[in-house]
Amino acid sequence: MDDHKLKVVLLFGGRSGEHEVSLNSAGSIYNAIDRSRYQVETIGISKEGRWFWGVLPDQLIEQGFPHNDDGTQVTLVIDPTNPRFIRLDGGALPNQGKFDLVFPVLHGPYGEDGTLQGLLEMANVPYVGSGVLGSSLGMDKDRMKAVFQEKNLQQARYITLLRSEFEFQQESCLNAIEEKLGYPCFVKPANLGSSVGISKAHHREELLEALKTAASFDRKMVIEEAITGHEVEVSVLGNEHLQASLPGEILPAHEFYSYEAKYSDIGSRLLIPAELNDSVIKELQSMAMEAFRAVEANGLGRVDFFVTADNEIYLNEINTLPGFTEISMYPKLWEATGIPYGELINQLIALGLERFKDRQRSKIS
Incomplete structure (x- = not known):
C-alpha cells in the first residue's frame, strides 16, 4: 500500500443513455492519470444500477458488465464519520474500502444531474465536479x-413542453411551436447530453417525429429556434x-x-x-x-x-x-x-x- 499516494476512486458507467460515452471518458482518464501521485481504484455502474469494484472501462466496452455472481458488487456506506465502500458479499476490499476522493465520470441522468452528488454529499465525500445545485441546473x-x-445572457428563443402536454394536446403543441419559433427548430430532451435524442425539424412531419423521439427519453422537452x-x-x-x-x-x-x-x-x-x-x-x-x-x-x-x-x-x-x-x-x-x-x-x-x-x-x- 502506497500511503503517500492520494486514493482516488474512478466512478463510471451508469443508468443513462450516455453510458457508453462514460466508459470511453473513464478509459481515457484511467490510462492517463499519474500513478506516481494516485492510487486508482475503479467502480463501474451497470445500466441496471449495480456497482462493480475493480472493473476496467476498456474491458467493459469490449466484454460488457459481469453477471451478478461473477463480479464484486459494492455499495457506499453513508456514514459521514467513516465513508467507505463495502462488498455486498462481505469480502474484503483494498484499504478497507476507504479512499480520499471520488472522480465521477458519469454523463447524463443518475450521474451528472445531482443525484450522485447528493449521495456523495450525504456520505461527506470529496469529489470532482459540481455539487447538487450546479449539476441539476x-x-x-x-x-x-x-x-x-x-x-x-443572450440565447435563442425557446419553449418547454411536458410529455403529457404533447400526448394529450398534440395539435395545440405543434401550433404553438410553429407560431412562436417557426422552422427550422431543434427538439431536445431536457435532461440528456451528448446530443442524445436531439433532432432538427424543418417541417411539421419532422417536428412530430422529433417530439416523439425526445419524449421517449424524458418527460420534459425543450424546443429552440435554430440559430x-x-x-x-x-x-x-x-x-x-x-x-x-x-x-x-x-x-x-x-x-x-x-x-x-x-x-x-x-x-x-x-x-x-x-x-x-x-x-x-x-x-x-x-x-x-x-x-x-x-x-x-x-x-x-x-x-x-x-x-x-x-x-x-x-x-x-x-x-x-x-x-x-x-x-x-x-x-x-x-x-x-x-x-x-x-x-x-x-x-x-x-x-x-x-x-x-x-x-x-x-x-x-
Whole structure:
C-alpha cells in the first residue's frame, strides 16, 4: 500500500443513455492519470444500477458488465464519520474500502444531474465536479435557460413542453411551436447530453417525429429556434476563481453536432482555436464564466455558443461533466490553452479537494 499516494476512486458507467460515452471518458482518464501521485481504484455502474469494484472501462466496452455472481458488487456506506465502500458479499476490499476522493465520470441522468452528488454529499465525500445545485441546473436545459435568462445572457428563443402536454394536446403543441419559433427548430430532451435524442425539424412531419423521439427519453422537452452560425465551445476550470480556455469551433459531419457526429463519424472536425477576432474571443470567455457562475458550477464545465456571421453571440448551454475522451472538446481546448491532459486531471482533483475543504468550514450547529 502506497500511503503517500492520494486514493482516488474512478466512478463510471451508469443508468443513462450516455453510458457508453462514460466508459470511453473513464478509459481515457484511467490510462492517463499519474500513478506516481494516485492510487486508482475503479467502480463501474451497470445500466441496471449495480456497482462493480475493480472493473476496467476498456474491458467493459469490449466484454460488457459481469453477471451478478461473477463480479464484486459494492455499495457506499453513508456514514459521514467513516465513508467507505463495502462488498455486498462481505469480502474484503483494498484499504478497507476507504479512499480520499471520488472522480465521477458519469454523463447524463443518475450521474451528472445531482443525484450522485447528493449521495456523495450525504456520505461527506470529496469529489470532482459540481455539487447538487450546479449539476441539476446544468442537466435540466429548461431550468438552465431560465437562470441564463435571469442573468440577461443572450440565447435563442425557446419553449418547454411536458410529455403529457404533447400526448394529450398534440395539435395545440405543434401550433404553438410553429407560431412562436417557426422552422427550422431543434427538439431536445431536457435532461440528456451528448446530443442524445436531439433532432432538427424543418417541417411539421419532422417536428412530430422529433417530439416523439425526445419524449421517449424524458418527460420534459425543450424546443429552440435554430440559430445560423458557427458552433463554438469554451472550457471553464475552477471553483470561485475561474479560467476560460481558448474557444474551439465544431465542424460537424452532419447538419448539426449529433451523437454520431460526436463519437463515431470521422467527418466531424474540431477547429482549435476557433478563427475569431480577439474581441469575440474575450466576450466568449467572459460569457462562459458568467454562465458557469449562473448555475453555481464547480470544477469543470464546457459552455456552448453560436456565433453568427456578424459576430453576435448566443449562449446555448453548459455541460457540467463534459466528455473526457481523447477527441473530446473539453480537454483538447485546455491542451491548446496550455494545460495538458494529465495536468488537467491533477487540477480537477485539487479543485475537488478544495471545494470539500471549503464546505467543511460551514457550521451545522
